[in-house]
Amino acid sequence: xxxxxxxxxxxxxxxxxVATVILILIAILGYxxxxxxxxxxxxxxxxxxxxxxxxxxxxxxLFNSLxxxxxxIIVSLPIGLGxxxxxxxxxxxxxxxxxxxxxxxxxxxxxxxxxGLFGYLLFVIKLNLGFSILSGAIALTFFNLPLLTRNIEExxxxxxxxxxxxxxxxxxxxxxxxxxxxxxxxxxxxxxGLILSAGRIFGEAAALIYTAGQSAPTVDYSNWNIFSATSxxxxxxxxxxxxxxxxxxxxxxxxxxxxxxxxASSAVLIIVILLFNLGARFLGxxxxxxxxxxx
Amino acid sequence: MKEYxxxxxxxxxxxxxxxxxxxxxxxxxxxxHAIFDANLSFPRYKITALIGASGCGKSTFLRCLNxxxxxxxRVDGEINYRDVNINSPKINVYEVRKHIGMVFxxxxxxxxxxxxxxxxxxxxxxxxxxxxxxxxLEQSLRSAALWDEVKDDLNKSALALSGGQQxxxxxxxxxxxxxxxxxxxxxxxxxxxxxxxxxxxTLKILSKDYSIVIVxxxxxxxxxxxxxxxxxxxxxxxxxxSTVNVFTNPKMQATEDYVSGNFG
Numbered sequence: 283x284x285x286x287x288x289x290x291x292x293x294x295x296x297x298x299x300v301a302t303v304i305l306i307l308i309a310i311l312g313y314x315x316x317x318x319x320x321x322x323x324x325x326x327x328x329x330x331x332x333x334x335x336x337x338x339x340x341x342x343x344l345f346n347s348l349x350x351x352x353x354x355i356i357v358s359l360p361i362g363l364g365x366x367x368x369x370x371x372x373x374x375x376x377x378x379x380x381x382x383x384x385x386x387x388x389x390x391x392x393x394x395x396x397x398g399l400f401g402y403l404l405f406v407i408k409l410n411l412g413f414s415i416l417s418g419a420i421a422l423t424f425f426n427l428p429l430l431t432r433n434i435e436e437x438x439x440x441x442x443x444x445x446x447x448x449x450x451x452x453x454x455x456x457x458x459x460x461x462x463x464x465x466x467x468x469x470x471x472x473x474x475g476l477i478l479s480a481g482r483i484f485g486e487a488a489a490l491i492y493t494a495g496q497s498a499p500t501v502d503y504s505n506w507n508i509f510s511a512t513s514x515x516x517x518x519x520x521x522x523x524x525x526x527x528x529x530x531x532x533x534x535x536x537x538x539x540x541x542x543x544x545x546a547s548s549a550v551l552i553i554v555i556l557l558f559n560l561g562a563r564f565l566g567x568x569x570x571x572x573x574x575x576x577x
Numbered sequence: 578m579k580e581y582x583x584x585x586x587x588x589x590x591x592x593x594x595x596x597x598x599x600x601x602x603x604x605x606x607x608x609x610h611a612i613f614d615a616n617l618s619f620p621r622y623k624i625t626a627l628i629g630a631s632g633c634g635k636s637t638f639l640r641c642l643n644x645x646x647x648x649x650x651r652v653d654g655e656i657n658y659r660d661v662n663i664n665s666p667k668i669n670v671y672e673v674r675k676h677i678g679m680v681f682x683x684x685x686x687x688x689x690x691x692x693x694x695x696x697x698x699x700x701x702x703x704x705x706x707x708x709x710x711x712x713x714l715e716q717s718l719r720s721a722a723l724w725d726e727v728k729d730d731l732n733k734s735a736l737a738l739s740g741g742q743q744x745x746x747x748x749x750x751x752x753x754x755x756x757x758x759x760x761x762x763x764x765x766x767x768x769x770x771x772x773x774x775x776x777x778x779t780l781k782i783l784s785k786d787y788s789i790v791i792v793x794x795x796x797x798x799x800x801x802x803x804x805x806x807x808x809x810x811x812x813x814x815x816x817x818x819s820t821v822n823v824f825t826n827p828k829m830q831a832t833e834d835y836v837s838g839n840f841g
Contacts, residue, residue: 374648444685448747450645452698452754453675462697467688573688 311552318549321542327550331498331527336539340547342498345514346415346521350494351483353419353517358426359476365427366434371446371460390428395488397425402492413520418494425489426479433475437468470570477562481555487525495520496530524551579834581810583613587828588817591805593620596758596788597642597677602654602664604637604646604812611637611650613812619758619805624780624789626803626820628796630840633809635792636682639760642790643677644670658758675702678751682763684743686735686750691727694735694746695753702754713753721749722779741772748779752787759783761791765798777802796836800824808832 283291325339332338365382373379401421411417441464449459465472497520505513522530524547531537531544597619604612612634619625627635640646642656644663647670656664663673686694695717696710704710714731718724723745727738735746744764751759761780765773780789781802793799799806799820806823808816808831816823816832827833834840 442685444681444683445687447645447679447681448685448687448750451643451674451679451681452701452750453671453673454698454701455671458701462701463687 314545314548314552318545318547318552321546322549326546330500331543332537334536336537338537338539338543340524340527340543340550342501343522343524343527343547344550345503346494346498347484347523347525349515350415350418350422350490350521350523351480353415354422354426354483355476355480357419358423358430361423362427362430362434365431366438367460367465369431369435370438371456371464386428386431389424390432392425393488394425394486397421398489398492400424401489406493412518413493413495413497414518415494415521416517418490418521418523419517421489421493422483422486425486426483429482430475430479433479434468434472437471437475438464440471441467466573469573470566473569474562474566477558477565481558484558485525485551485555487523487529490523490526491529494523494526496522496526498522498527579831579840581815581829581831583811583813583815585829586813586815586817587832588616588814589819591618591620593623595619596621596658597790598655598657599642600655600657602638602641602652602656604634604641605651605653606649611812612641615654615814617807617814617817619788619790621788622784622786623804624784624791624802625805625807626799627790627792627807627809628794628799628835629809630835631794634812635809636762638809639762639790639792640679642758642760643674643679644668645674645679675754676756677758677760678754678756679760680744680747680751680762680764683767684740684747686738686743686746688734688736690732691735691738691746692731694750698750699753713755717749717753718746720752720779720783721745722775722782723749739772741768741775744768744772744776745779748776748783752783756787758788758790761789763792763794766794773798796824808835810835 327339327344328341329337329339330341331343369379369382373382398421401417401424405411405417405420406413445463445467446459449463450456454463499519500512501514501516501519502512503514506515507513508515508517510516511519528544528547528551531540531547535543537543595618599615599617602612602615603610615638627639629635637646637650640649641652641664646652652664654664655662658673658676661668687697689697692714695714699710699713704713715724718727723742726742727746735743738746744767748759748764765776768776777798780791783789784804791799791803803820806818806820807814808823808829810831816827816829818828822828823832824836827836831840
């Protein structure tokens, strides 16, 4: 076989493989959206779930998912930022930092159900936090932290060393150079990673079943006192998220329209995650252009 | 490569006022001894060039002078600046670098506006009055021969400038700090001939107010702009003399071979 034919053949194989990946993605997305979108309505998004009768919505679950996401990011971002900055800007390469990196990698490959059960034993039972948004947020932090740390470290590392030398040569301290020069330059990458990890958090179910719980008590959206038991902001209340709701509706629901609810909920979940992904790209690009002022 | 006697050297003791003096300076990268016993005095308000083949240690030596080798290499010996040994561990290196600035081989402006590139370190050093900042901004950009080209675009990104402009911005950024000494590590090697000649003109003018040490692999450049030249070979300073003498009347065989192109 001559070089030209070989090249054609290889190109053909590669295109086929790429097409397979895209087709699988389109098939799944198409199936979920095609089945779910017709059942999404304003009423569905804004009314409470029903246990026995048809016509229930996902208002509380949707809010819980978003609230849990915000809490998780509030807990995990400072830790991830600190660890990432340490690994990228301060740590020298030795057995200790190797150990940290290996631990981070092992942590990132833990099955989420294991994280969930661990969270159940430690936070829910031992620390007496009960099934609560807080327990869920801490469990999701365990789940989220490895990738977030890795992403922040990589984003910081990708800033050329010349920038650090420039800062140093002007008499700036390592801390000033890191926070005022390196971090802003790495911000688009960090933001993209953060939003993508938000997508993962939003879709997570297994780690939450045992930590945030499976019940969505009725909450009062006009009660802004976070210590009040009925407040929607109370982090100590159990909170079923959208992903957990989908799992529950499919396994044990007795409502007659369970199928429609699960389809529509899945579609909402996918749409939100798609929005996160597109938003990450858009914001990342925009921020990069703004910071470097290259139009 | 020809073998030379590395312990043999010809080093003039300069008669002018000294900006910086090194005494028995040694540099080690791990077990690798990179600079041997460097004793050199840099004259005030003059340009001193460090020349030598790739890997001879000229950049390593330069980077010792404002402690940029901290954490990279071990540096023993003394570097005396205003009667203080700045190579001592007790010295505040950030303060040292405010007095001894540095410009690097590849232009490295911050991903900020032209204005902020200059003012950022100034603000950090405690200069906060707007009028002072503006004055230093204009003055440093004028000194670096960049003002006329950028005065209408001060809020634009520094990354939108050409390579030569970026390098002059880096020089402006360094001199805005009003250092005593300016160290330049092959500042023109990544630039085209026109930008190079602009940088050279700039340095020539700056040498009235600044002591400049420049590493270069371009012999013409060294002979064009410098007053003194040190020739390094395999980590040893082989010859140090006025530039005219180094190029027209070298005392050491290695120097003669290097400047006449018979080296290696």
